[in-house]
Amino acid sequence: MAWFEKENGPEKTTSSRTVRTEGLWIKCDVCRSTIWKKDLEANAMVCPKCNFHFKIDARNRLALLFDDQHWEEFDTDLRSTDALGFVDLRPYRERLEQAESETGLKDAVICAEGKLKGRAVVAAVMEYRFIGGSMGAVVGEKITRAIERAHDKQQPFIVVSASGGARMMEGAVSLMQLAKISSALVKLVEERLPYISVLTDPTTGGVTASYAMLGDLNIAEPGALIGFAGPRVIEQTIRQKLPKGFQRSEFLLEHGMLDAVVSRSELKEFLAQAFDFFCGPIE
Numbered sequence: 001m002a003w004f005e006k007e008n009g010p011e012k013t014t015s016s017r018t019v020r021t022e023g024l025w026i027k028c029d030v031c032r033s034t035i036w037k038k039d040l041e042a043n044a045m046v047c048p049k050c051n052f053h054f055k056i057d058a059r060n061r062l063a064l065l066f067d068d069q070h071w072e073e074f075d076t077d078l079r080s081t082d083a084l085g086f087v088d089l090r091p092y093r094e095r096l097e098q099a100e101s102e103t104g105l106k107d108a109v110i111c112a113e114g115k116l117k118g119r120a121v122v123a124a125v126m127e128y129r130f131i132g133g134s135m136g137a138v139v140g141e142k143i144t145r146a147i148e149r150a151h152d153k154q155q156p157f158i159v160v161s162a163s164g165g166a167r168m169m170e171g172a173v174s175l176m177q178l179a180k181i182s183s184a185l186v187k188l189v190e191e192r193l194p195y196i197s198v199l200t201d202p203t204t205g206g207v208t209a210s211y212a213m214l215g216d217l218n219i220a221e222p223g224a225l226i227g228f229a230g231p232r233v234i235e236q237t238i239r240q241k242l243p244k245g246f247q248r249s250e251f252l253l254e255h256g257m258l259d260a261v262v263s264r265s266e267l268k269e270f271l272a273q274a275f276d277f278f279c280g281p282i283e
């Protein structure tokens with residue numbers, strides 16, 4: 001029985017090992033490699049073995065975009081009033097409080113201004129950890145204000161999306177944000193100011209159905225899930241099996257829905273070059 005006990009033994013040592021190294025290693029969701037967390041962070045949360053792009057939060061995204069990790073945030077105090085007094089499994093108000101304490105944000109987007117390779121730009125970056133990056137009245141209002149800021153200051157505009165779509169707990173009010181943001185974007189068109197939409201994993205529902213697909217360039221990170229309805233709903237509706245890789249960045253690029261798939265490490269350079277192209281070099 002000695003060997004048998006030995007086989008069982010590692011359970012104890014494994015758990016003690018887990019305790020000691022907890023949080024230091026991360027397993028890649030795709031290639032299953034074990035990666036040292038510090039290495040992963042140094043590589044902008046992209047797997048060095050298979051290029052899988054882990055989700056990153058809005059603040060880390062801003063740090064990757066803006067020079068010297070410096071930016072100014074706007075409209076940080078806007079918060080949902082829960083106009084419908086909505087309750088599903090839990091009251092919406094409770095979900096908001098929880099999201100706020102988990103993220104330190106009052107809603108699912110950060111709007112900021114800063115320099116990208118020396119050029120002043122306005123960016124709205126969505127926070128997926130805040131109720132699935134869903135778009136309610138606050139997200140709609142903040143993005144609209146960010147567009148107006150870009151317009152008034154004559155600066156290019158970027159949105160980095162990470163969203164499950166419209167926020168169901170705000171009902172029709174959340175759907176109105178699609179139209180509101182879309183019409184605000186027309187102001188940028190009139191001024192010939194570029195808007196680049198960056199779609200990250202996942203970008204779905206009402207966000208895909210509005211501003212995420214309205215960029216002068218619509219670009220995505222590799223392997224991102226991008227779509228309107230989920231694959232199961234589509235399969236049931238059209239009664240057909242969907243092709244492999246359906247609703248992933250590469251598939252969408254191949255079928256003309258995206259202009260480019262850009263790795264996280266190349267994103268800043270790509271944006272800088274695109275703005276040089278649209279606006280001319282920085283004076």
Ligand SMILES: [Zn+2]
Nearest residue numbers: 028031047050
């Ligand atoms: Zn990997």
